[in-house]
Amino acid sequence: MSQSSPFVPATAAAMGRRSRRPPLALCLLLPALLLLGFVFLYPMLDIVLRSIAAPRGGVSLAHYGKIIAQPAYLRVFLITFEIALSVTVATLLLGYPLAYVLVTARRGIAAAIMACVLLAFFTDVLVRTYAWLVILGPEGALNQVLRALGSAPLNLLYNRYGVLLGMCYALLPYMVLTLYSVMRGIDRNLLQAARNLGASDWRAFRHVFLPLSLPGIAGGSLLVFILAIGYFITPRLLGGAGDQMIAMVIEQQVELGVDWGFASALAIVLLALTILGFLLYDRLVGLKSLFESKI
Amino acid sequence: MLRLASSGSFWRLVALWAAILLSLIFLLAPIAIIVALSFSAARYLQFPPPGFSLQWYREFFRNPDWMSSLWLSLRIALGATATALLLGLLAAVALVRERFPAKTAIYVLVLAPMIVPTIITAIAVYFLFARLRMIGSPIAMALGQAVLVLPLVVIIVSATLQGFDRRLEQAAIILGASPLQAFLRVTVPMIAPGIASAALFAFLSSFDELLIPLLLSSPTTMTLPVRIWTSVIMQIDPTITAVSSFLIALAIAVLGAAGLLRRARGRA
Structure with missing residues (x-):
């Protein structure tokens, strides 16, 4: 082949490449596409088809009708949104000061805080949820300490408090890292300029830094909300009967073999909500920022 | 001040x-x-712990059930990581360097498993392997987890490839290497730190994955997270604190190694 000849200049080699480009790209992508097609895309289509399949063949929207018609399932959606919204607000309130300090503090302090955030981020969600089970239980660490102090035990497990605590804990790193990636890009000279013009630290923060960090607030909140509406492990382990979220119902329907068609319809609705969320995210922040490696 | x-x-x-x-x-x-x-010496979850003991680690490392789950998780995570790494590396090369039709659509498809809620991917994979009568098969679990971590590999490897100076590869070609030789002997060694950190994070996240193996497991094939899950739901067994600490140590090790790799990448 002419390309491997030592005397062909680089441009010619590049041109030689160009002529066989489509097959090369295809060869490189084919293995990944085969895996995705077989284990991801085809099963997804299968879910879509199951969700609209009528019991005796044909197409029907009965499964979707059931979601709207039965108050119990509508309530599941309501609870899911309620929890996701509370978690979003709480992680924003907790995460904003953390991210702010990460970009403004001295290097050593910022690095130490970042290490804490990353440790929490990369520890298995199941382990982190189990930790809350151990802390919040009736005989858990918190109540043992409270009893030793002579105060009444708190009932924070198998109810909404447990779910909110556990989910805030699980999702806080996502909020902090998203805020951080936006705040890092803010030109700090602007703050200095505001101060030079007579603004106090607080005014400079409120009128310069805060508005510039808005994309981070939008992005972080959307990301946490989207992740929260699909959450399963934490609400399943820490929640009570009144904290059934969509993902839990889907898993139940599949695991108990109750109704795969209905589970599929729920999955499609959850998927649609998620895609909607990410489209919004793309408009507000740009999906690209999501896929930059944050570490 | x-x-x-x-x-x-x-x-x-x-x-x-x-x-x-x-x-x-x-x-x-x-x-x-x-x-x-x-590390508590108590027989139940007493806080603060009354004394130091390794009893729960002994329980974890001597119990054949926990050990079989640990090995199964290890095998599945290694299989999933190797698959995702190989396929992801090739795909990243195409996505970063080549121009082809429907590129955006293919990019979205490759990254989609990261966006779709895991519960949905899990039931999709469950329907597939139930149809193929492969419930309980480690291969099925590894394939499912490979799909989940593929986006991670593509993202990390693409970022590294974008920072790679292609002229080095072209120089090797001018000096007589075939494009494949140039890629394997110039590009791959130079982006090795990126490939290694992709492997580390892919391994960690497939080792920790619960939902896919939860639905695909049989009583004889339970991965470590699945065994934690079942025993957490059944009763509060303090052994899980030792298993959890093991997983925390794994996360710290991966983070530490990735930090070192990042430093190596900075020098390169």
């Missing part, structure tokens, strides 16, 4: 650092408590 000039800004600073301290305690306390309890 000028900052302390007005008392209002002083109290704001105090409030800020109080909030930071609280958030840090919130982030670290649960992990610290689990690790502390895993």
